[in-house]
Each structure stands twice: as structure tokens, then as C-alpha cells.
Amino acid sequence: MADFHLEIVTPDRLFFKDDVRMVIVRGMEGDLGILKGRAPIATPLKIGKVRIFQGDVERVAAVVDGYITVLNNKATIVTDAAEWPDEIDIKRAEEAKKRAESRLKDRRDGIDVMRAESALKRAINRLEVANLK
Ligand code: ATP
Numbered sequence: 739m740a741d742f743h744l745e746i747v748t749p750d751r752l753f754f755k756d757d758v759r760m761v762i763v764r765g766m767e768g769d770l771g772i773l774k775g776r777a778p779i780a781t782p783l784k785i786g787k788v789r790i791f792q793g794d795v796e797r798v799a800a801v802v803d804g805y806i807t808v809l810n811n812k813a814t815i816v817t818d819a820a821e822w823p824d825e826i827d828i829k830r831a832e833e834a835k836k837r838a839e840s841r842l843k844d845r846r847d848g849i850d851v852m853r854a855e856s857a858l859k860r861a862i863n864r865l866e867v868a869n870l871k
Pocket of ligand 1: 802818819820821825826827828830831834857860861864
């Protein structure tokens with residue numbers, strides 16, 4: 739199977755730029771696998787994993803919300819944050835998870851539930867990806 743070009747861009751770095759055989763992302767309606775020759779798309783992504791396949795090698799990264807565009811055999815993922823398993827600070831993610839859980843448990847006036855739920859999802863996703871190390 740032929741390769742196509744993939745770039746993953748965050749506000750502070752070009753996280754990934756290389757030719758790949760396949761990428762699997764978490765779209766709004768489930769996982770989306772992209773191969774060479776795919777018809778153009780532009781679609782939002784959920785907090786989740788990006789699975790990158792180069793030959794027989796698979797790499798997984800954690801991403802937060804973002805979107806993917808595919809055009810002319812080039813896929814671009816733009817996201818607010820992306821990390822490889824060995825970049826993830828487990829203690830920080832565990833603390834973020836606890837913070838979000840206690841905010842959701844207390845439900846004090848003024849707590850932004852969607853914000854706390856999103857922080858919880860980011861933390862759980864990071865812990866899952868860190869475990870793939
Ligand atoms: P925290 O509350 O710990 O800041 P967060 O989910 O609010 O977590 P984000 O806003 O998603 O953090 O990310 C902000 C920046 O910090 C990004 O550059 C992201 O890659 C980095 N980052 C966040 N959490 C971690 C972590 N556990 N390990 C490594 N980098 C992290």
C-alpha cells in the first residue's frame with residue numbers, strides 16, 4: 739500500500755511530518771482510517787488517540803480537540819496539544835484527573851461542567867497513552 743503525507747500541527751510545534759501508510763483518528767462519529775487516495779474531507783476530532791502506521795510500525799499519540807483535513811494525498815491534523823507516550827507527565831495527568839473529578843463531584847455553583855468533563859477526558863486519554871510506552 740502506498741504512502742501519503744501526514745502533518746500534525748499544534749500551536750507550539752510541528753509535532754509530526756512524514757510519509758505514512760495509514761492514520762486512524764477519533765472523529766465525531768467514531769474512528770476514521772485514512773489511506774492514500776482518500777477523497778477530500780475536513781472534519782473535527784475528539785479528544786483521543788492518533789494511530790500512525792509507517793510500514794509495520796505503529797506509533798500512538800494523545801491529542802486534544804482539533805480537526806483533520808485531507809486533500810491531494812496530504813492529511814493535516816491541527817490540534818491544541820499533542821504528546822507521544824514518553825512525553826506525558828503521568829503525575830500531572832493524575833492530578834488533572836483528580837481535580838476534574840472533584841469538581842464534577844462537588845458541582846458547586848459556578849462550576850463549568852463541560853470544562854471539567856473535557857479536562858477529565860484529556861487526563862484519562864493522556865494516562866491511557868502514557869501506558870503504551
Ligand atoms: P493541566 O491542567 O495539567 O494543564 P490540561 O489538560 O489543561 O492539563 P492542556 O490545556 O490540554 O492541559 O495542554 C496544555 C499544554 O500542556 C500542552 O502543550 C500539552 O501538551 C501540555 N500537557 C498537558 N498535560 C500534560 C501532561 N500530563 N504531560 C505532558 N504535557 C502535558
